[in-house]
Amino acid sequence: YDAMKKKYLETNDKSVLVRKYGLCDSAYLNSVKNDLIKKVSEWKKFSPSAYYIYEEPSVTRYADALDLDFSISSLKVMRQWLKEQYITLKALNDQWGTNFTQWQDVVPDDSREARERGNYSSWADHRTFMEKCWADQFKFVQETVNEIDPGGLVQLSGTQAASSHNGYDYSRLNQYVGQMNPYNISNQLEYHHNFNPDLKISGQAGYGALGKGVLYDYYNHLFLKETGGSYVFWQVSCLNPDLTICQSGLDLKAGFDEILKRGIGKLISSYQPENDLKIAIHYSYPSIHGAWIVDGKIVLQSGNAGQTLKQFDRNRDGWVKILHEAGLGFDFISYSSIEKGNLISKGYKVLVLPMSLALSDKEVQQIKDFVNQGGILIADALAGVMDDNTKFRSKRARSDVFGIQARSYTREELITPVGETNLKIENASVLLNEKNNPEILSNKYGKGTAFLLNYFMDNYPEEQLTRNNESSLMKIRKLFDKENLKSGITLTTPDGDPSNGIEKYPFSENSGSTRLLGLLPGITGEDKDIRIHLNDTVHLYDIRNKKYLGYSNDFKIKVKSSVPEFFGLVKGTIDEIKVEAPTSINLGEKVFLNFKITGKGITNLKSVVRIDVFNPDGEALSYYSDNCEITNNSGAYNFSTARNDTPGLWKIRLTEVISGVGKELSVTIH
Numbered sequence: 001y002d003a004m005k006k007k008y009l010e011t012n013d014k015s016v017l018v019r020k021y022g023l024c025d026s027a028y029l030n031s032v033k034n035d036l037i038k039k040v041s042e043w044k045k046f047s048p049s050a051y052y053i054y055e056e057p058s059v060t061r062y063a064d065a066l067d068l069d070f071s072i073s074s075l076k077v078m079r080q081w082l083k084e085q086y087i088t089l090k091a092l093n094d095q096w097g098t099n100f101t102q103w104q105d106v107v108p109d110d111s112r113e114a115r116e117r118g119n120y121s122s123w124a125d126h127r128t129f130m131e132k133c134w135a136d137q138f139k140f141v142q143e144t145v146n147e148i149d150p151g152g153l154v155q156l157s158g159t160q161a162a163s164s165h166n167g168y169d170y171s172r173l174n175q176y177v178g179q180m181n182p183y184n185i186s187n188q189l190e191y192h193h194n195f196n197p198d199l200k201i202s203g204q205a206g207y208g209a210l211g212k213g214v215l216y217d218y219y220n221h222l223f224l225k226e227t228g229g230s231y232v233f234w235q236v237s238c239l240n241p242d243l244t245i246c247q248s249g250l251d252l253k254a255g256f257d258e259i260l261k262r263g264i265g266k267l268i269s270s271y272q273p274e275n276d277l278k279i280a281i282h283y284s285y286p287s288i289h290g291a292w293i294v295d296g297k298i299v300l301q302s303g304n305a306g307q308t309l310k311q312f313d314r315n316r317d318g319w320v321k322i323l324h325e326a327g328l329g330f331d332f333i334s335y336s337s338i339e340k341g342n343l344i345s346k347g348y349k350v351l352v353l354p355m356s357l358a359l360s361d362k363e364v365q366q367i368k369d370f371v372n373q374g375g376i377l378i379a380d381a382l383a384g385v386m387d388d389n390t391k392f393r394s395k396r397a398r399s400d401v402f403g404i405q406a407r408s409y410t411r412e413e414l415i416t417p418v419g420e421t422n423l424k425i426e427n428a429s430v431l432l433n434e435k436n437n438p439e440i441l442s443n444k445y446g447k448g449t450a451f452l453l454n455y456f457m458d459n460y461p462e463e464q465l466t467r468n469n470e471s472s473l474m475k476i477r478k479l480f481d482k483e484n485l486k487s488g489i490t491l492t493t494p495d496g497d498p499s500n501g502i503e504k505y506p507f508s509e510n511s512g513s514t515r516l517l518g519l520l521p522g523i524t525g526e527d528k529d530i531r532i533h534l535n536d537t538v539h540l541y542d543i544r545n546k547k548y549l550g551y552s553n554d555f556k557i558k559v560k561s562s563v564p565e566f567f568g569l570v571k572g573t574i575d576e577i578k579v580e581a582p583t584s585i586n587l588g589e590k591v592f593l594n595f596k597i598t599g600k601g602i603t604n605l606k607s608v609v610r611i612d613v614f615n616p617d618g619e620a621l622s623y624y625s626d627n628c629e630i631t632n633n634s635g636a637y638n639f640s641t642a643r644n645d646t647p648g649l650w651k652i653r654l655t656e657v658i659s660g661v662g663k664e665l666s667v668t669i670h
Contacts, residue, residue, distance in 0.1 A: 153178025318457025403428030403443030546660030572601030
């Protein structure tokens with residue numbers, strides 16, 4: 001790889017850019033299939049939770065920028081794909097600015113050639129094609145695994161940042177991955193489930209975490225619905241040199257015990273994250289291409305030297321952080337999903353365009369229809385100045401929606417921009433001026449409203465870290481207040497001012513009587529009193545501390561820096577667990593439990609009961625203990641005793657997870 005890259009940089013000969021293992025190479029794919037058939041067949045009998053096939057893979061190397069792949073096999077397949085996209089050679093030439101006379105001569109530009117010609121379309125098509133090939137390879141592997149082990153899952157570990165050259169368009173890729181061990185980079189934990197709700201995600205743990213940092217990490221992953229277990233990296237981070245468990249290992253165990261042995265992880269996994277204001281953030285891979293091509297460089301050392309792409313990543317992170325801090329839930333919606341009409345069909349009310357430089361014609365029309373029908377559009381500067389092939393539009397898309405004058409833009413205007421200096425207003429109202437330059441615009445379009453922020457959120461992560469984010473946060477809050485968009489759960493100071501520095505994660509389930517609320521205070525900062533204001537009056541339970549906090553719609557609580565809080569918001573009280581169970585059985589028989597949660601006004605309760613089983617010696621038996629879901633107030637559990645178990649008086653303890661209400665019973669085993 002290094003030698004190939006070095007030769008390319010010395011010669012500018014793109015024909016040397018050939019991937020060693022070609023994603024369109026039938027010989028390579030056959031070798032992969034034969035290897036999978038052999039290995040999966042050997043392991044199938046053990047019913048693995050997933051097949052750990054990928055570790056930190058990439059089209060290039062990690063997020064390295066290199067214009068792979070110009071192999072003969074890759075270009076041949078790409079030409080067929082281009083025929084499907086463009087239908088005619090004339091359409092391709094018009095878009096690319098080329099004059100090919102036959103399909104077999106079609107070859108895309110590398111990034112150097114694209115910049116020299118001033119038309120990035122062929123380069124962008126090549127990148128999109130490679131992203132498709134990367135996803136198709138996962139599809140190929142998943143289908144091969146399922147031929148041998150139907151239902152078997154492909155696991156991807158060590159996920160990479162969604163970048164310009166490495167193929168990681170997760171809106172494509174996640175369709176063909178069943179289990180994932182992701183890194184917490186580039187906000188990907190926020191959107192994996194949006195692209196595949198059935199994806200099993202394991203949260204990372206370890207890395208030398210200690211004390212409060214352990215629980216902070218665990219709950220951060222859980223609140224983001226990473227409920228497919230955890231992976232610990234590395235084993236040695238849990239050990240002292242003499243192989244005894246070190247403090248980090250002890251803290252990890254204590255955290256695992258809370259999540260697993262108290263049923264909290266199971267409880268969160270049975271609920272869905274709320275997005276009560278129906279906010280969607282645009283996930284635009286064409287805009288990733290656009291952000292890189294304007295100033296990105298291919299350099300000898302491994303990495304991605306695109307400064308505008310780095311700004312793009314910080315900007316998206318800024319939007320994620322500011323919405324969390326404002327207490328607003330959100331989803332990510334991909335460019336392809338918008339094209340299919342899902343912005344409207346899924347009932348979204350707000351769309352955020354974070355540095356969405358490149359939009360397809362289909363996206364533009366769907367976004368116009370969305371606003372026209374009453375949707376709220378919030379975009380930062382320069383949205384839609386390119387098409388989805390990163391070709392500069394002669395007139396900026398959606399200018400009429402924003403109420404501004406349409407014009408074309410140049411490459412120089414997109415290099416690490418801070419906003420637009422020549423913004424011409426037509427119908428928009430200026431909500432805020434900064435240094436004689438319009439900073440926030442508002443425009444009515446049909447039944448909806450479009451807000452244009454003539455700046456970016458790329459500085460917000462640093463502002464938040466240094467506690468200098470109040471001004472930016474208030475601007476966003478005022479936009480939502482202007483449209484009367486208020487969450488059903490708000491956090492304030494005791495004096496009623498918005499409480500900053502706490503991320504809010506509400507959960508609910510269809511037609512249930514209960515909601516869950518996770519709070520994640522910042523890692524830094526002071527302990528403080530806050531108030532939780534609710535639209536409805538509820539019984540509030542402190543799940544982690546097993547406390548009943550009363551019946552109200554306004555609660556005062558104390559939060560500690562980096563210590564997660566987790567509450568149950570219940571319409572009735574949880575008073576008792578009633579259990580039907582045998583009083584005695586014989587060794588080798590099953591113990592059947594049927595239980596019901598009772599209380600005043602409690603109906604349709606969805607929760608979890610933790611069941612702990614103890615033998616006559618008082619030893620807790622983890623292999624007979626479990627976490628059991630409660631649906632409509634009721635649940636059931638059974639376990640089979642072994643013929644060589646200790647006879648005598650066994651204890652079974654049941655604990656309802658939200659309230660901490662418990663019940664203990666005895667079973668004599670003969």
